[in-house]
Amino acid sequence: MKPYEPVIGLEVHAQLLTQTKIFCECPTAFGAPPNNQICPVCTGQPGALPVLNRTAVEYAIRAGLALNCRIAATSVFARKNYFYPDLPKGYQISQYDRPLCQEG
Amino acid sequence: MKTIHALAKRLQAGEVTSAALTEQYLARIAELNPALNAYLTVAGDLAMADARTADDRLRRRADLTPLTGVPIAIKDVIVTKGIRTTCGSKILADYLPPYDATVIARLRAAGAVILGKCNMDEFAMGSSNEHSAFGPVKNPWDTSRIPGGSSGGPAAAVAADCCAAALGSDTGGSIRQPASHCGIVGCKPTYGRVSRYGLVAFASSLDQIGPMTKDVRDAALLLEAIAGFDPNDSTALNVPVPSYQTELERGVRGLKIGVPKEYFVGGLDPEVAACIRSAIDTMKALGAEVSDISLPHTEYAVPCYYIIAPAEASANLARYDGVRFGLRAGNGAVSLKAMYGATRTDGFGPEVTLRILLGTYVLSSGYYDAYYRKAQQVRTLIKQDFLTAFNAVDAILTPTAPTTAFRFGEKTADPLQMYLSDIYTISCNLAGLPGVSIPCGFVNRLPVGLQLIGRPLDEATLLRIAYAYEQATPWHTQQPEAGISQPS
Numbered sequence: 001m002k003p004y005e006p007v008i009g010l011e012v013h014a015q016l017l018t019q020t021k022i023f024c025e026c027p028t029a030f031g032a033p034p035n036n037q038i039c040p041v042c043t044g045q046p047g048a049l050p051v052l053n054r055t056a057v058e059y060a061i062r063a064g065l066a067l068n069c070r071i072a073a074t075s076v077f078a079r080k081n082y083f084y085p086d087l088p089k090g091y092q093i094s095q096y097d098r099p100l101c102q103e104g
Numbered sequence: 105m106k107t108i109h110a111l112a113k114r115l116q117a118g119e120v121t122s123a124a125l126t127e128q129y130l131a132r133i134a135e136l137n138p139a140l141n142a143y144l145t146v147a148g149d150l151a152m153a154d155a156r157t158a159d160d161r162l163r164r165r166a167d168l169t170p171l172t173g174v175p176i177a178i179k180d181v182i183v184t185k186g187i188r189t190t191c192g193s194k195i196l197a198d199y200l201p202p203y204d205a206t207v208i209a210r211l212r213a214a215g216a217v218i219l220g221k222c223n224m225d226e227f228a229m230g231s232s233n234e235h236s237a238f239g240p241v242k243n244p245w246d247t248s249r250i251p252g253g254s255s256g257g258p259a260a261a262v263a264a265d266c267c268a269a270a271l272g273s274d275t276g277g278s279i280r281q282p283a284s285h286c287g288i289v290g291c292k293p294t295y296g297r298v299s300r301y302g303l304v305a306f307a308s309s310l311d312q313i314g315p316m317t318k319d320v321r322d323a324a325l326l327l328e329a330i331a332g333f334d335p336n337d338s339t340a341l342n343v344p345v346p347s348y349q350t351e352l353e354r355g356v357r358g359l360k361i362g363v364p365k366e367y368f369v370g371g372l373d374p375e376v377a378a379c380i381r382s383a384i385d386t387m388k389a390l391g392a393e394v395s396d397i398s399l400p401h402t403e404y405a406v407p408c409y410y411i412i413a414p415a416e417a418s419a420n421l422a423r424y425d426g427v428r429f430g431l432r433a434g435n436g437a438v439s440l441k442a443m444y445g446a447t448r449t450d451g452f453g454p455e456v457t458l459r460i461l462l463g464t465y466v467l468s469s470g471y472y473d474a475y476y477r478k479a480q481q482v483r484t485l486i487k488q489d490f491l492t493a494f495n496a497v498d499a500i501l502t503p504t505a506p507t508t509a510f511r512f513g514e515k516t517a518d519p520l521q522m523y524l525s526d527i528y529t530i531s532c533n534l535a536g537l538p539g540v541s542i543p544c545g546f547v548n549r550l551p552v553g554l555q556l557i558g559r560p561l562d563e564a565t566l567l568r569i570a571y572a573y574e575q576a577t578p579w580h581t582q583q584p585e586a587g588i589s590q591p592s
Contacts, residue, residue, distance in 0.1 A: 040203045044423045046196065047183040047205060047302040049337050079419045081467075083444055090422020 016059045023050035023093060044088025052077075057100065064101025075100045105581060108268050108322045112170040115162055122162065122173030126155035126217050129175045133219065133266045140242050142251075142260040144180050146220040147187045151175065154217040161215055170325045172215030177267035179258045180221040181228050182313065183302045184208055191304050192224040192236040192254075195424045195431045195451030205302020206337065207271060207313050207330040214329050219267050222257030226453045227421065228278055228306045230254050231525035234516055235455040243285060244584040245550055249509040252282030252525075258316045259286040263584055269317040269326055273303055275310045276409055277505075277529025280541035283316055284504035284553020287543045287582065289570070290316045291323045292529075294561045295536035296341035298327075299334035307416040308339075310409075310533040319580050320542065320571040324348035327563060343561060351564040352571040357391030359569060362497035366402035367528055373507045379545035379552040380503050383573065387501070390572050397497060399489040404482050405531040406523055411466050411479035412534070417456075418463025424451060458519065487535040494559045499569055502528050504541040504553035528555060538563045542570045543579035551579070 020027055024041035040048040064071050078096035114120045130148050137143050158173035183189045183201035185208075190196045204212070211218065225235040233241045233256030241256040243249040244264040251260045255272030259282035262270050272279040274292035283290025291314045298313045305311060315326035328349065333342040363384060368377060388394050426432035426447030434446025452460070466475035493500060505525060515522040532539040537557055544554035554573075558566040574580050 040201075043428065045183075045202060045429070046189070046191070046199070046304040046423070047201070047300075048203075049301050051336060051338055081419055081422060083422065083425055085427050085440065088423060088428060090425060091419050 016056055018053055018055045018059070020053060022053045022056045042088070044090075050093060060100050064104065067101070067104035069101035069104035072098060072100055072102065074098065105318055105583075106265055106268055107318045108170055108174050108325060111174050111268055112172070115173040116168060118162075122155040122158040122175075122217060123152065125173065126151050126175050126219070129219055129267060136264055136266055139247060140244060140260050140264055140266070141239050142222055142241050142257045142264065142266060143177070143220045144190055144192070144223050144238055144257070145188045147184075147218060150187065151217050151219050154212075158215045158217060169214040169329065171211065171329055173217060174268045175217045175219045176211060177219050177222050177258055177261045177270040178208070179224055179255050179270065179272045181224060181273050181304045181306075182207060182271060183304065184218065184221065187218070187221060189221065189304070190238070191228070192226040192238060193451065193453070193456070194237040195447070197237070197431065199430050201302075203302065206299035206334045208302065210330050211271075222255075222261050222270060224257050225254035226456050227304070227417070228254040228273055228275055229417070229455050229459055231277070231281060231522055232510070232512075232515065233257070233282075234512065235453055237453055240512060243509045245287065246509065249511050249550070250285065252285035252505070252509060254278040254282075255290075255316060256282045259283055259288060259290070262286070262288045262316050262318060265583070269315060269322050271313055271326075271330070272316045273306075273311060273313050274529075274533065275306050275413060276533050277526040279314045279316060280529050280539055280553065280555060281505050281526060283541040284555075285509040285551065287551030287579070287584070288316060288318060289320055289323045289543070289580070290314065290541045291327060291563065291567070292532060292539045293327060293331065293563055294341075294538045295533075296339050297331050297345075297538070297561065297563065299332075299337040299340045301334055301336040301340075305416075305420040307413040308420060309416060310413060312533075320567055320574045321349065321352060323540070323570075324352055324567045327567075341561070346564050348564055348567050351568050354568050355391065356387065356569050356572045358393070359499065359565070360393045360395065360497040361387055361569070362395055362397035362493055362500045364397050364399045364402065364493070364500060364502060366399050367502040371506050371524060371527065372503060373547070375547040376503055376505075376507060376552050379547065380501075380554060383544040383554050384501065386573060386576055387569070390576060392569070394501070395497065397493045397500065399486075399493060399531070401482065401485045401489050402531060405486055405534060406527055408479045408482040408486065409526075409530045409534060410462070410523060411475050412483065414459040414463030415467050415476050416463070418460045418467060421452075421456070421460055424448065426451075455519070483534045486531055490531070490535045490537060490557070498559075498565055500557040502555045502557065504528060504555040508547050508550035508552060532557050536560065538566055540566045540570050542574060543582075544573075544577070545579060546582075
């Protein structure tokens, strides 16, 4: 039997300690009453558009630097499409072929 | 003619109140809309409240704009807080937006009165208005004919004087082609000139909101009111908005206008072509230098568009899933998947379904490179054609549409025939350039439109050329006979 080469990828999730959500102005404070930290953008209302949180990008770059990544001068967000009840827009705004940090 | 600028003069001179004007427009809509089907929602009470607020502002002469007290119509793809916004679709038939689009907030701040929401092809997909879930709009010039699409409702409402002016949206010609078929002025601004926040997305990299008006001066002042940076839209350009109105009267002497040979080929109605040729002669007589140019990748624009636009639409329309808002079908469905299926099957019409399927296919794993990436490359070539042409000319002149308004049912059997209605307008969206359609004649009593395409962010030159032409010709003053009685 040919020996296998183990290739292991880790998917690590972290909640960033930003004041507001990643694509809108809603606060991220814990413990507020229900439906008080939502807006047309994060509920995926027709016509709403995302605006990227600058601090989230800065934190991602810090993480990339800590992991010895190459930080991209130009980076692209991509839509990851699937249907699920907790996914208001029917896609995640994610990164695919041109992420912020690579090769760490 | 009840243009914005004419009405503003009368309102500000105290000759008429906004309340009286709004009442007249509401009465006219009640009279003509059963025949035209241009409005899906008439916001009578809210409009009267807007009008009274405007009258108060007019009395105090506080912070007046050319729009203060002027009744405006809105294509039903732009969200309005508290006024139903359907996008011409059954899936949003009862949707009440919780917020105003940026352009609506700007119109309100300027003191405009919002009369209601206008009919359109479902989710702005169509060139004839036959794809509205609420029945087609009729062309006021001939009610057996289509008004164009997708902004057929606003175009018909402006042409029949059921509003002073309107806002439409344009993804592949949806402002300019119906403007051409209804004999009005339609302007698609540069991509990024006007905020898309609150414009329900069809194809996000192509969509723009723009004015649909009775003359060029109105297009200039309405564009001025809605254009400019918006922090809520990351593609809205942070550049100054010129005073389009003051640029209007500078004339065309010395301006260079290019006429692309690829736009005068098979499919162009000879009588429409004759109107365009005659308009070219007028431009020359006014002092413009007209020359032939080439846009070699023109023939790829329609196929390229019908990959990119459906691809973006397939993702943009995923949110209509029956979970949070809009239609939910299949109550009693045995699974989540069955509820999704029932909702989307029941809620979307055939053209929207077709485009979602097409878009999902071209984005699917294994086909992305062959279709979507290739189309993006073609799009770059089309844009380069234009930028090269603009080294030699200041604007490009073409027909807006290959024919005048066709009859209902004429092109519904073959989607490809329908798609060719936008053959002259689509490139402008792919290249992100501004385009204006203005009336340039009649064929068998049906209006013909002429399109001007400009450099990025150079709406001013387009409007200036359009104004010079308009001042030299009578076309914009003609009104359809559906205009039975004129409001005061």
